[in-house]
Amino acid sequence: MHITGNTLLVTGGGSGIGRALAEAFLALGNEVIIAGRRESVLKEVADANPGLNYVVLDTSDAAASKRVAEQLIVDYPTLNAVIHSAGIMRGESLRAGATELDATVATNLVGPIRLDGLLLPHFLKQPHAAIVTVSSGLAFVPLALTPSYCATKAAVHSYSQSLRYQLKDTVVKVHELAPPYVQTELMGERQANDPHAMPLKDFIDEVMGIFQHSPDAEEILVERVKPLRYAEVNGGYAEFFKNFNDQMAAARSGE
Numbered sequence: 001m002h003i004t005g006n007t008l009l010v011t012g013g014g015s016g017i018g019r020a021l022a023e024a025f026l027a028l029g030n031e032v033i034i035a036g037r038r039e040s041v042l043k044e045v046a047d048a049n050p051g052l053n054y055v056v057l058d059t060s061d062a063a064a065s066k067r068v069a070e071q072l073i074v075d076y077p078t079l080n081a082v083i084h085s086a087g088i089m090r091g092e093s094l095r096a097g098a099t100e101l102d103a104t105v106a107t108n109l110v111g112p113i114r115l116d117g118l119l120l121p122h123f124l125k126q127p128h129a130a131i132v133t134v135s136s137g138l139a140f141v142p143l144a145l146t147p148s149y150c151a152t153k154a155a156v157h158s159y160s161q162s163l164r165y166q167l168k169d170t171v172v173k174v175h176e177l178a179p180p181y182v183q184t185e186l187m188g189e190r191q192a193n194d195p196h197a198m199p200l201k202d203f204i205d206e207v208m209g210i211f212q213h214s215p216d217a218e219e220i221l222v223e224r225v226k227p228l229r230y231a232e233v234n235g236g237y238a239e240f241f242k243n244f245n246d247q248m249a250a251a252r253s254g255e
């Protein structure tokens, strides 16, 4: 994607990766609109970043997505890019049923696919445009503690490929950002302070470097996510999967 000259919507832009990317693109002179469910959070971020706009949107809500997308196109006729950072990640014990399935699928998978459908006709009329999906290293090696989450992220990877293929002869470029474990509050405060997670600033710096130096990269992969991304290609997947999940389960049992 072009790193300047965009009018960019960042869902989940009130916190974590979405907020940091919104601020990075704003600093480069792009027009940026952040979206999320909590207006107080969005307002606080907008107040801290002069020029940053916000819109309240629950991306799991079909009617709200349609209404807000239509209004955004009216309010920002040059809107040409979206980063789908809105997401939820919750633990589930499948023996008790996939209690988080509906909300997770609605937010992580249906939300971005539906929003793309609403924005694409407009994006296709722009001189250049970009859709950035946000999957995860866990799309490639599932963390068994969060089964619905990992299933949605694997599906986002699949969808991103189909979307890119269907749009290959158009102005709309499709990038899949697959973060590693990063210090945000995705799973609560503990994650934001976990020394095993990648510091948010380091992650964003590396991501922005990739956007800048490899504007055609189909997948945005920082070095830290590559062991997960390429686990299957690298061979010994079954062992990698087992060791990864055994380590994570052991870490959790010690809490």
Ligand SMILES: NC(=O)c1ccc[n+]([C@@H]2O[C@H](COP(=O)([O-])OP(=O)(O)OC[C@H]3O[C@@H](n4cnc5c(N)ncnc54)[C@H](OP(=O)(O)O)[C@@H]3O)[C@@H](O)[C@H]2O)c1
Binding pocket: 011, 012, 013, 014, 015, 016, 017, 018, 035, 036, 037, 038, 039, 041, 057, 058, 059, 060, 084, 085, 086, 087, 088, 089, 107, 134, 135, 136, 137, 178, 179, 180, 181, 182, 183, 184, 185, 186, 187
């Ligand atoms: N941090 C990591 O380790 C990591 C790793 C891999 C992938 N990711 C992905 O990166 C993305 C950003 O996560 P993060 O780590 O930055 O966590 P985060 O700080 O919790 O950000 C998630 C954002 O999504 C918003 N959101 C949640 N549900 C929404 C909905 N239905 N509609 C609109 N906005 C919604 C939240 O704001 P509201 O509650 O105000 O709506 C929040 O601002 C997610 O897709 C996540 O899966 C993160």
